[in-house]
Amino acid sequence: MLQRTFSIIKPDAVKNGDAGAILAEIVKAGFKIVSIKRISISRPQAEGFYHVHAARPFFGELCEFMSSGPIFPMVLEKENAIADLRKLMGATDPAAAEKGTIRQRFATSIGENAIHGSDGEETAAFEIGYFFAGVELM
Secondary structure, X not given: OEEEEEEEEOHXXXXXXXXXXXXXXXXXXXXXXXXXXXXXXXXXXXXXXXXXHOOOOOHHHHHHHHOOOOEEEEEEEEEOHHHXXXXXXXXXXXXXXXXXXXXXXHOOOOOOOOEEEOOOHHHHHHHHHHHOOHHHHO
């Protein structure tokens, strides 16, 4: 059964010119890109998206980073999409990420880690709805 997940190519990867290579890795791994766009978000929009981390010490820095430049939010589809994308991305800390993963190849730090991916079905549903209207998902 097909599953949808949500991902963002983050500002560091866009700034470093890695968005195309990251998209190629995603497609090569068998994901269908249902919808994608290039946008910039404001600090309040980043705070709304990452609201679940509001009490964490890195929240302010994360929101500042995510609103610092263009991003590519996208909806991806394939069987086992959530788990497969998490594996493809690698560990949050690029130094601990498995060889060949997106974060091992393109991230520079825990904070600037090139890509975001949903961690579960409920999260994916919220995140998809945060960035995409229903008509964009056809």
